[in-house]
Amino acid sequence: MSHNLVRLLAGTGAAVALGATLVAAPSASAATSTLSCSVVATKSGDSGVLVSAIQSRLRVSVDGVFGPRTKAAVVAFQKSHRLVADGIVGPLTWSALGGFPCSAVGTSVAASVSSITPALATRMKTSYRAGCPVPLSGLRYVKVPYWGYDQRYHVGELVVNASIASATVTAFNTLARNHFPIQQMRLVDDFGGNDDNSVKANNTSAYNCRKITNGTGWSMHAYGKAIDINPWVNPYVYQGHPQYGVSTYVPRTPGKGKILCGDATYKAFTAGGFSWGGDWKAGVLDYQHFEHR
Numbered sequence: 408m409s410h411n412l413v414r415l416l417a418g419t420g421a422a423v424a425l426g427a428t429l430v431a432a433p434s435a436s437a438a439t440s441t442l443s444c445s446v447v448a449t450k451s452g453d454s455g456v457l458v459s460a461i462q463s464r465l466r467v468s469v470d471g472v473f474g475p476r477t478k479a480a481v482v483a484f485q486k487s488h489r490l491v492a493d494g495i496v497g498p499l500t501w502s503a504l505g506g507f508p509c510s511a512v513g514t515s516v517a518a519s520v521s522s523i524t525p526a527l528a529t530r531m532k533t534s535y536r537a538g539c540p541v542p543l544s545g546l547r548y549v550k551v552p553y554w555g556y557d558q559r560y561h562v563g564e565l566v567v568n569a570s571i572a573s574a575t576v577t578a579f580n581t582l583a584r585n586h587f588p589i590q591q592m593r594l595v596d597d598f599g600g601n602d603d604n605s606v607k608a609n610n611t612s613a614y615n616c617r618k619i620t621n622g623t624g625w626s627m628h629a630y631g632k633a634i635d636i637n638p639w640v641n642p643y644v645y646q647g648h649p650q651y652g653v654s655t656y657v658p659r660t661p662g663k664g665k666i667l668c669g670d671a672t673y674k675a676f677t678a679g680g681f682s683w684g685g686d687w688k689a690g691v692l693d694y695q696h697f698e699h700r
């Protein structure tokens with residue numbers, strides 16, 4: 408959703424910390440992409456070099472297959488390190504185990520920050536057009552891990568302003584480590600650039616060159632400086648009226664994928680300089696919305 412102030416943008420990407428690796432974000436003019444390695448999940452049923460490496464660290468027999476004995480060892484390790492004892496080697500457990508070089512990681516994803524390529528620009532034809540307040544060169548394509556509603560790690564995609572790419576990656580890395588559930592994270596273009604359709608799909612997204620809701624100015628999403636998280640369960644409420652007339656998720660009581668004032672998700676974003684739409688006054692509350700000024 409949106410806010411009614413328009414700001415000029417300044418700055419480009421700086422250093423981006425991804426997991427254990429520090430990489431440099433591309434400058435506004437660079438057409439390059441930087442990648443970093445981050446393990447997202449290894450669990451029962453998996454096999455391969457990473458499982459072998461985990462078994463070696465846990466001092467169980469190494470066969471490269473994540474079976475019951477490996478899971479029991481992971482749970483014991485997690486308990487002894489005050490981690491969530493779920494038997495899944497996610498980023499926190501992986502880190503506590505000492506980590507591994509990317510070349511040894513068999514089950515991994517690359518979190519990344521990259522410039523908008525011509526192919527991506529073609530894909531963005533419903534969210535971007537001539538006359539938008541930020542040129543494509545001022546935007547970044549960001550991939551981040553997230554913990555799904557299915558209790559597995561996934562890789563999501565966002566387009567954000569270059570100036571907040573680093574803060575965006577840091578915040579979503581924290582959410583993933585916290586196992587904050589996100590239903591899906593795809594570009595709004597996968598929904599025809601239509602915010603309503605994206606909201607109804609509970610899709611987490613950021614950039615969309617559109618006007619503010621209930622107004623005429625550019626939305627902060629048109630600057631790539633706002634992110635909507637699980638928008639169906641974190642609704643936009645205008646003067647007491649929830650969007651689409653659905654009141655089910657208006658109360659800020661704990662629930663799957665919901666953001667509450669002061670909770671870990673709130674803190675992950677506000678620590679990175681974002682403000683939350685749930686803190687707004689003057690009759691508009693936007694519980695899905697974080698923005699960076």
Ligand SMILES: [Zn+2]
Nearest residue numbers: 408409635696
């Ligand atoms: Zn928003």
